[in-house]
């Protein structure tokens with residue numbers, strides 16, 4: 367089995383492979399484009415038997431196909447966004463514009479003033495329709511963009527309705543008792559904090 | 572010198588340390604909370620001479636202080652958001668609510684209908700004021716949340732005005748010729764793709 371930490375890096379490699387448009391790529395170039403060291407790249411790819419030729423690198427086409435197969439992207443994954451506020455709407459629009467493998471197949475909200483609004487290719491539906499949307503559109507992923515106090519209840523409904531992965535933006539640690547459901551917490555302020563170091567070390571006097 | 576990949580993980584350790592509120596923490600617990608393996612945690616912390624006691628772990632207070640010092644967070648880093656649309660506004664509000672070390676000290680836009688709007692503790696100012704905002708408020712970081720076609724020009728102005736770090740959300744690879752400026756590209760669709768694996772492997776039949 368491929369370790370989870372390797373799986374988490376694969377989309378960045380895939381994104382780099384689709385950007386370069388060349389036939390072959392070295393682990394140095396793949397590392398440079400995706401933000402990892404060339405040793406890390408070689409180690410990760412070796413897990414699924416992808417070995418480059420010294421000095422020539424990997425076949426970019428084959429590698430991308432292999433990563434898509436491992437990430438099961440060829441099935442196409444469908445997601446629902448819960449909370450059609452600023453962040454939720456920005457995400458639906460952005461995902462619609464970027465050609466990715468995750469398709470947002472529904473967006474719901476509790477505010478009557480927001481329900482019925484058109485966002486990209488979707489219309490905002492009421493939260494009450496969440497379970498039937500997940501069942502009828504074969505949705506496997508939930509994306510939570512509601513205020514923190516509503517996040518746990520939304521999470522419970524998503525798990526109950528059978529989603530297998532949750533991307534949570536609300537600043538609230540979610541409790542999930544089902545080991546088959548994977549929850550990923552996102553906090554963009556962490557990204558800012560990581561960058562703070564690069565500001566500090568050359569701080570203008 | 573501490574490797575950049577280690578620096579990038581420190582905010583997640585710091586976030587975990589502030590969440591737990593205990594006196595001591597083991598590398599296993601720190602890894603569990605921050606999403607890294609306990610070996611990775613031990614290796615990272617050893618770079619700056621933090622060694623835990625076998626079975627007892629690390630002093631959580633001292634460790635948090637040490638990480639803040641390394642990340643230069645005690646100086647407090649100030650950022651400006653360019654593009655007060657849905658994503659930019661959501662970020663300003665969220666950063667204002669979450670106690671973090673990066674302070675958003677300004678937000679600018681080009682749309683007259685948006686300029687003057689109140690967002691959290693700030694009022695949206697015109698893009699033309701960008702350079703004087705950066706100089707007068709000692710801003711070291713720029714956050715780009717404009718549409719892709721405007722991103723490179725905004726980036727050039729930020730670099731020219733002296734910022735040292737840029738967080739870019741626009742789906743456009745930025746070109747920066749100044750080696751002292753660090754650019755971090757953010758793509759939330761990559762997070763969705765990484766999660767797709769966890770949906771696929773237990774896909775409902």
Ligand SMILES: NC(=O)c1ccc[n+]([C@@H]2O[C@H](COP(=O)([O-])OP(=O)(O)OC[C@H]3O[C@@H](n4cnc5c(N)ncnc54)[C@H](O)[C@@H]3O)[C@@H](O)[C@H]2O)c1
Nearest residue numbers: 449451452453475476477512513516536552553554661665
């Ligand atoms: N993790 C990050 O880095 C990050 C960045 C920005 C915002 N956020 C967070 O994302 C969340 C949304 O931010 P925003 O700026 O879009 O807020 P917003 O107020 O613009 O949008 C919230 C939306 O959720 C809806 N809602 C509330 N409770 C609901 C429920 N139980 N079910 C369905 N819909 C519900 C509201 O009607 C509203 O439309 C907040 O929790 C915020 O802190 C996180």
Ligand SMILES: NC(=O)c1ccc[n+]([C@@H]2O[C@H](COP(=O)([O-])OP(=O)(O)OC[C@H]3O[C@@H](n4cnc5c(N)ncnc54)[C@H](O)[C@@H]3O)[C@@H](O)[C@H]2O)c1
Nearest residue numbers: 456460654656657658680681682717718721741757758759
């Ligand atoms: N990286 C990600 O994961 C992610 C997620 C969501 C959105 N996005 C991207 O973020 C960007 C913003 O998305 P949004 O939904 O907030 O869009 P939006 O249209 O709601 O907001 C864009 C704002 O930028 C302003 N603007 C345009 N050109 C400008 C310039 N040159 N200088 C200053 N302000 C300018 C507009 O007036 C508007 O207020 C888009 O490029 C989108 O693709 C990225």
